Amino acid sequence: MGVTIKDVARKANVSPSTVSRVLADSPKISEKTKQHVRKVIEELGYHTNLNARSLVSKTTQTIGIVLKNSDKEALHSTFAPEVLRGISATCSKYDYNIRLTTGASEEEIYQEVVKMVRGKQVDGIIVLYSKRTDRVVPYLMECEFPFVIIGKPEKNPNKISYVDNDNIQAAMDATNYLIQLGHRQIAFISDDPTYEVAQNRLIGYKQAMNNNYLNVPNEYIHHVKNKYNQGFQVVQKLMSLSAPPTGIVITDDFNALIVLSALQALNKKVPKDVSLISFNNSPISEVTFPKLTSVDIQIYQLGYEAAKLLVTQINEPDHIKKSVIIPCIIKERESCSSRNHEKEN
Template sequence: METIRDIAKRANVSPSTASRALNGNSRISKETIEKIKKIAKEMGYHPNYAVRNLTRGDANMVGIVFPVTSDNAPANPFHIDLMRGISTTLTPMHYEMVVAISPTEEELLASIKSMVNQAKIHNFLLFYAVKDDPVTEYLREKNVNFVVIGNSGENNTDRYVDNNNVAAGEAAAKCLIEKYQVQSPLFIRSKYKWPYENSRLKGYKEYLEKSGHSGEIWTEDYVHPIDEFLKKNPNIDGIVCADDILFGKLSSSLQQYHLPIVCFNNSRLMGMILGDSDKIDLQPRELGKQAVRLLFDRKKNHKIVNFKLSDESMQ
C-alpha cells in the first residue's frame, strides 16, 4: 500500500508538505497541490481517514442512538429507512455509523458515555425526541454535537430534523373525511404518547373542528383492547393510526371491521400489512439525509422534511 512518504519521495517534497497538499492547505501553492494530487491518483493512494481524524482527537464515526428498546422488540422499519438515508450521506464524507441500543435508560447512557470518552465520538444522531431525557442532557452538558430526529415540544432548544406532524395529522383526517366520507373517525395512539403522536393528534383534532366532525381517541390499552372499544362505539367508520408499529400490533383485530385506515410511514413492511390503504409517507430516508447535513452545519437549528400522502405531495 502506498503511503504519504512514497508520494513525497516521488514529488521530491517532505511528507508534511505532501500531507498538507492532499488536504488542500492554503499555505501550499496551487501548482504543488495539483502536482501531488496527480501523483497520489497515479499511485492509487487512499488516505486513512480514521487515522486522520483520530490525530485531531475525533473519531470519523457518528453515533446513532435508538430509543430504549427491549431485547425482543421487532425492528422498526422507520428506523431502518432512516439509517439507509444516513448511510448514503455519511459514506462520501468518509464517516461511519456506530449504534447505541439498550433495554434501559441506564445502559443506554453508559453506552453513550463510553462512546464519547473512550471511542472519541463527538457527533450523534438521536432517533427519538423526549423531554428530560438523560442521554440528551448528557450530550448538552458535554457540548457534544448532536441532532435529534423529531421535536420534543415548543420549548425545545436542541437542533432537530422533523416532519410537520401537525400538518400530517390534519392530512390524515382530511383523507378519511373527504376521500371516504367518514363521519366519526377514530385516532389511535400508543401508550407512550410520543411527541410526534401528540402533534399528529393535534392536527387531527384541528381538521375535525374545521370540518364540523366529531371523533374519538383510543390509547393503547391491554386491559380494554381495541376490538372491545370498537364494539362499544359502532358509529366509528374510519381510523387514523398514529404509529406504524402500533398498527402492526393491532392489524389482525382491525381487519374484521373493514374500515378505511390511514397510517404513517410507507415502508415495504407497512405496504404488505396495509395493502391499498392510504399511508402518510414521512420520507424517512430523506429525514436521515437531512439529519446528517444539519449535523455538520452548525449554523442551522432545524430542518423540516416534506411528507406525502400515497404518491402525491402534501406540502
C-alpha cells in the same frame, strides 16, 4: 505503497490541506474545486486512511446513534432500519463509522451515552427521538457535545440542530383525507404517547376533527406499543362502541398491520367497514391485504439530513444551529374508501 493525499494534491494542482477540506466537505471550498478534486481522487483510487486521520486530528471518525428503544423492539419497528440506512449513506460519504446504543432501558441508554462522551468514543451523536422526560439531550447540551435530534426538541428548539416532519400538519392531512372521503367517525391510534411525535400527531388529528366540527370522544383515542394482544383489545373496544369508527388514523405501519389483523379476526372488512390510513410508508404497507394507504414521512431522508447536519457541526463547531423540515406525502392505496352516509342514518 498506496495513493496519498499528497499524490492527489499534486495531480489536482492544489494543496494537501485543500484535499483534506474536500474530503470533509468543507463549505470553505467551492463546488468547482470539490468536483475537480473528487474526480482526481476517483481516478487515482485514493482511500482515506481513517486510522492515520484519527491520530492526526484526534477524532474517532465515528458517530453515535441513540435509538428510541435499544432492545430488540427498536429494530423491529418500521422506522429504525430505514432511518439508519439514511444515516449510513451520509456516513459512508464522509468516511464515518456508526456506533449504536445497546441498552435495554432508558437508564442503560443514558449511561452508554455518558461513556461515549467521556470516553471520547464518538465525535458526535444523533438522537433518534424527542421525549419530554429524556435525560440524554440535556446531558449533551450541558457537555456542549455535537448532536442532532430527529424530531422537534421539547425544549430549546432554537439552540439545537434537528430534522423533523411537520407532524401536526401531517396528521391533519391524514385525518382530512378520511373526512374528504365522507368519514365522520374517525378514531386515532398512536404508539408511545410520551414521545413528541405521538403528541404532535394527536394534536393534528384533533385539529382536523375540530375544524370540521366533528366529535372526538375519548373512546376514539388509543395508544398501542406494537403488541398484537394490546392492539386486538383496542380494536375490539372500538368496534363494540355504539358508534364505532368508520375510519382510523394510525401513526405507524406496524401498528396498522396489527389493527388490520384484528379487524379481520372480528370479521370487519377493510375498507368496506373501516378505512385505515397509517404513517411511514414502509415496505409493510405494500404487502398487506389490502395494501395500506400511508403517509410517507421520508424516513431515509430524515436520517440522511440528520447525519449531514452533524458532520457539519463536527467540522464547523461555530456553524449556526439549523432545523430541517422534511415534507410528507400521502401514498394512496387500497385501505381507504368513500363512506356511504345512508348506511349510518
